[in-house]
Amino acid sequence: MGGLLSVSRFASWGSAATLQRNPALPLMPATSWQQTRHGSFFNKLTADDLWKGVMAEAGAGGKKGRGKRAKRKFKKDLNRAQSIGDGAGGFLWPGLNIRMEKDGVMQPFSQRSQSEQQKITSERTRWRDDWVRRKMMKKRKERGWTGHSMGGLSLGPPDPGPDGETYDDFDSCIIEFKAVFNMTSRDGRKRTISCLVAVGNGKGIAGFAIGKSGDRRSALRKAKNRALRFLYYIERYNDHTIYHDINSSFKRTALSMKKQNKGYGLRCHRAIITICKLIGIKDMYCKVHGSTNLLNITKALFNGLVNQQTHQNLADEQQLHVVEFKSECGPLPFVVASPQNGVRLDPKPKDEILDIPLEWKDIKDKQEGKKSIWSNVKRTIW
Secondary structure (H helix, E strand, O other): OHHHHHHHHHHHHHHHHHHHHOOOOOOOOOOOOOOOOOOOHHHHOOHHHHHHHHHOOOOHHHHOOOOOOOOOOOOOOOOOOOOOOOOOOOEEOEOOOEOOEEOOEEOOOEEOOHHHHHHHHHHHHHHHHHHHHHHHOOOHHHHOOOOOOOOOOEEEOOOOOOOOOOOOOOEEEEEEEEEEEEEEOOOEEEEEEEEEEEEEOOOOEEEEEEEEEOOHHHHHHHHHHHHHHOEEEOOOEOOOEOOOOEEEEEOOEEEEEEEOOOOOOEEOOHHHHHHHHHHOOOOEEEEEEEOOOHHHHHHHHHHHHHOOOOHHHHHHHHOOOEEEEOHHHOOOEEEEEOOOOOOOOOOOOOOOOOOOOOOHHHHHHHOOOOOOOOOOOOOOOO
16 A cells, blocks of 8 residues: 555656646647638639629619619629828838839838928828819719700710711700609519710700710710701791790690890790700790709790791791891881792771780780789899
8 A cells, every 4th residue: 555655646646746847838739620621702703703793783672673772782803903091190100101122222111391291291191182172063964954854965066977978066964854753573673774965066056855864974975876867957037036926835834935125035944945055046935834844844945946937038938028126227128038929919907906915914914914023123033
């Protein structure tokens, strides 16, 4: 018994001495295996497939318009180089924001002086403020009617034709831009872009057309090029106004156009102002009655301008001289057109009832009725 105790004490003393000499040795040799997978989700798929998953381009939800009001995600170029700045302290790190070598000598880590850093900071602030101001302050031609709609935006001349003909003297403007939806059995709610575009050269030739497509750029291009197939020639009096007052209508929209003197300007609906500038009309007053649908306004305007009667046509039809009274001529009439086949011998009857449509506003003005307090307020002119 005593021998066994002495042996066990010796064994324990030997093991403790061994641990003191080699404290890093484990009590038991632990062998562990860690499972690794050399193929994963990221190295099996291509970069395009991964981006499709991130941007949610695939799947039935994207085709049927699910989540159409969610924030749109854009594909980022991860290989694009990022510029590393020097911070507010102006520290210069070789290989990061400055070159490693200069004139064959390795550049050390350094810091700009306070005056130099202040000059660079002020230059960057001025450049950033100028860039923001240029971005916010767009030209009216580029901005359109408002900052939140594409109406009135200029698209430039139409594309060249198949035979190489160009239309550099033409300009095109957006009259209406909207997104329409159609419910289909296959794709569900299908979204389409519809836009109304007018083109003109400012010399009496103008037209309009509608373009539809799934994306905005294609719809605008279709409408702009398609409008060249439906051009009209508009007669202008002295290249600045219409020949006479016109009343035109289309569906529930009615227009009352009035001839004005030079320098009056365009006091009309904003869509009519845009189209008149493309035609080349500079002075006209127009009032819209009824519906303000932009397509109806455009069609009513072109119907009225195309069907207007020139002074020469009126003289040939009535076989009489067409005269006009001007302030510079006083009470004397000024002959503007004469019939080509000669004046008729029998005079025009004095009791003939003229078929001229009148407006209630004109009748009230003639009768000197009560005027509105807003009648003499100057209208906005674009």
